[in-house]
Amino acid sequence: MQVQSSRLSANTTGSDTSGELTNGRSALRVDAQRNLEHVLRAAREVFGELGYGAPMEDVARRARVGVGTVYRRFPSKEVLVKRIAEAETARLTEQARAALQQEDEPWAALARFLRASVDSGAGRLLPPQVLGVTAQAPEDEPRVPQQRPSPDGTAPQVSGSAAAVMGAGGDAGAQAASVGGTDAAALLDVVGQLVARARDAGSLRADVSVSDVLLVIATAAPALPDPEQQAVASARLLNILLDGLRPHAEG
Numbered sequence: 001m002q003v004q005s006s007r008l009s010a011n012t013t014g015s016d017t018s019g020e021l022t023n024g025r026s027a028l029r030v031d032a033q034r035n036l037e038h039v040l041r042a043a044r045e046v047f048g049e050l051g052y053g054a055p056m057e058d059v060a061r062r063a064r065v066g067v068g069t070v071y072r073r074f075p076s077k078e079v080l081v082k083r084i085a086e087a088e089t090a091r092l093t094e095q096a097r098a099a100l101q102q103e104d105e106p107w108a109a110l111a112r113f114l115r116a117s118v119d120s121g122a123g124r125l126l127p128p129q130v131l132g133v134t135a136q137a138p139e140d141e142p143r144v145p146q147q148r149p150s151p152d153g154t155a156p157q158v159s160g161s162a163a164a165v166m167g168a169g170g171d172a173g174a175q176a177a178s179v180g181g182t183d184a185a186a187l188l189d190v191v192g193q194l195v196a197r198a199r200d201a202g203s204l205r206a207d208v209s210v211s212d213v214l215l216v217i218a219t220a221a222p223a224l225p226d227p228e229q230q231a232v233a234s235a236r237l238l239n240i241l242l243d244g245l246r247p248h249a250e251g
Contacts (some may be wrong), residue, residue, distance in 0.1 A: 038063040039070050043084050047125045049223040052081050081127075088125040088184045092117055092217070096190040100197075103205060107203035110194045114216060117236050123217030130184055131214050205247050216241045 027147050030175055031221040042062035046054045074080040095116045103109035191210050198204035220238040224230035 018127060034071055035065055035069055038065060039080075040083070040087075043080055043145065044088075044125065047081070047084055047123055050086075052127070058082070063208070069144060084125055085127045085130075086183055088122040089121045089130065089187050091120060092126070093183065093187045094120075095120070095185065096194060100190060100194055106194075106197035106201040107246075108119070110198045110213070110245075113191070113194055114220075114242065115238065116221045117217045118234055121221050123214070123219075123221045124223065126214060126218055128188070131211060131218060202247065204245055208245055212245075216245070 039059065043059045045168060046058050046062050050058065056070055056218055057067050060070045063070070065232070070080070074083070096113050099109045099116070103112055122159035188210055191213055195204065195208065195210055195213060199208070214236075220241055222230065222237070224233060
């Protein structure tokens with residue numbers, strides 16, 4: 001009886017220890033996930049305010065974790081920047097698709113996309129390569145993508161290079177692909193559709209490119225310390241920029 005009692009005691013003790021280990025691992029996973037969310041939120045805020053040149057220490061400080069915690073999840077700053085840039089590119093793509101699908105009037109669709117994008121602050125986090133800013137594009141370069149029906153006839157596809165979509169230099173396509181891959185290509189495609197529709201309807205200046213539209217998003221979202229002041233400034237600046245996109249009679 002004494003031997004059996006000892007065995008039962010040992011089994012019970014082992015079972016309890018296993019439960020403690022399992023609970024401990026679960027707690028660690030929860031903590032790790034919470035830290036990851038804090039880091040991503042902090043990175044979006046810091047990079048949105050200071051640009052992608054901000055140091056990782058600033059991200060760690062905003063997330064209230066040690067910089068070692070940040071590096072454990074993201075072994076280099078480039079990896080973290082890529083994660084944030086891809087997330088914001090995907091956010092803008094969804095906003096553009098919603099505007100394209102839900103607004104029948106071309107200018108209303110483009111304006112809706114611009115307002116939603118500025119309000120979300122995503123424009124401040126687009127990488128420069130996606131903006132495709134150049135001093136001057138060749139005069140004979142297409143300003144919006146040439147499109148053809150997809151094989152099933154459901155949606156247009158980009159048939160030109162990303163450089164043609166962007167209205168930028170010859171290496172813009174490679175640069176955009178290196179930043180967001182297919183996500184960047186999808187963004188350029190759907191914004192190109194918004195631009196093409198508005199131009200065809202005569203509600204958008206003929207010289208406006210996809211790059212110009214993305215630049216408006218980046219420009220109209222200034223980072224100001226006071227949220228209310230920032231909202232007012234963004235709304236006013238965006239209205240001015242929207243007016244500048246409309247065609248105006250000469251004189």
